[in-house]
Structures are given as structure tokens and as C-alpha cells.
Amino acid sequence: MIKRPFRNVFVTVGTTQFEELVNAVVSTAVLQQLERLGCEALTIQTGTGSTPELKCVQDRSKIRISCYDLKSNIGEDIKQADLVISHAGAGSCIEVLEACRPLVVVVNESLMNNHQTELAERLSRDDYLFFCTPSNLHHTLAEVDFSRLKKLASGSLDSFIEHLDKCMGFK
Numbered sequence: 001m002i003k004r005p006f007r008n009v010f011v012t013v014g015t016t017q018f019e020e021l022v023n024a025v026v027s028t029a030v031l032q033q034l035e036r037l038g039c040e041a042l043t044i045q046t047g048t049g050s051t052p053e054l055k056c057v058q059d060r061s062k063i064r065i066s067c068y069d070l071k072s073n074i075g076e077d078i079k080q081a082d083l084v085i086s087h088a089g090a091g092s093c094i095e096v097l098e099a100c101r102p103l104v105v106v107v108n109e110s111l112m113n114n115h116q117t118e119l120a121e122r123l124s125r126d127d128y129l130f131f132c133t134p135s136n137l138h139h140t141l142a143e144v145d146f147s148r149l150k151k152l153a154s155g156s157l158d159s160f161i162e163h164l165d166k167c168m169g170f171k
Contacts, residue, residue: 042066
């Protein structure tokens with residue numbers, strides 16, 4: 001069972017940009033919901049996108065907020081997090097699930113031929129994560145029961161990764 005509070009929350013958009021996710025996370029509604037979940041520190045990896053004006057954001061929340069653009073490895077941020085909010089990239093999802101961290105995946109609706117939605121739906125259906133869009137992130141954080149999430153067993157994703165590889169033309 002995954003328990004609250006989520007004192008340290010880590011947000012990752014991957015190596016490109018996902019402004020909608022960053023803007024959603026620093027919105028008043030999401031910050032208030034993160035406070036309700038016990039968040040004390042929020043780290044946002046912004047990728048190649050812009051960094052929010054932290055002074056303005058910090059004035060609206062008691063949460064300590066920090067940002068960075070890119071790192072060679074975000075594994076330590078994931079390990080230190082009590083909750084991860086991520087874009088729906090396969091690599092990020094797998095890394096978070098292998099670290100046994102509760103995960104909310106935010107699907108980028110602006111991507112064409114979005115395989116991310118298929119990945120998020122499948123892993124959500126199997127109770128490994130919850131998914132949403134930037135516009136309903138605050139509702140998702142308020143309504144989901146994190147205790148429902150299952151930890152990833154060794155080899156659990158192998159068949160899905162093989163399926164994804166076939167869909168993407170890698171096999």
C-alpha cells in the first residue's frame with residue numbers, strides 16, 4: 001500500500017518541452033492540492049522549455065519549489081520523490097515504476113499519433129499509475145486513491161515493451 005503524505009514531489013517533462021504540464025503544476029489549483037497531499041518540496045525538471053517565474057509562484061504557496069532544465073540522469077530525483085508527476089514518455093514511466101514510486105502521468109495532447117496515450121492507458125488499466133491531461137491534473141490529484149497502485153514486479157513490462165516496440169516499428 002502506498003501511503004501519504006507526499007512530502008517530496010518530482011515533476012519531469014523529459015528532454016524536450018511540455019509547457020502545459022509545467023504551467024499546470026505551478027497553477028494555484030495544483031499547488032493547493034499538492035499542499036493537501038503533504039507536499040513540502042516540489043522539484044520541476046523543465047527540459048528545453050521555459051522556467052516558471054519562481055518568485056511569483058512561491059508567493060502563492062508554502063511549498064519549496066525548485067527547477068532545472070536537464071541533467072544526464074534524473075534517477076536520484078526519482079528515488080528521493082514520494083510522488084512523481086511525469087510526461088508519458090516510455091523511458092520516464094519505466095524508470096519511475098522500476099523505482100517503485102507512485103506515478104501520475106500527464107499526456108501531451110498536442111502530439112500527433114500519440115503513443116503516449118496508449119502507454120498511459122495500458123499502465124493505468126493495470127493499476128501501475130494514474131494518468132490525466134494538463135487541464136485535469138488538479139482533479140486527478142484530488143480524486144485518485146494512491147493505495148490502489150501496484151508495485152511493478154520484475155518482468156511485468158516485458159510483454160508491453162515488446163508490444164510497443166512492434167507498434168513503433170522497432171521489431
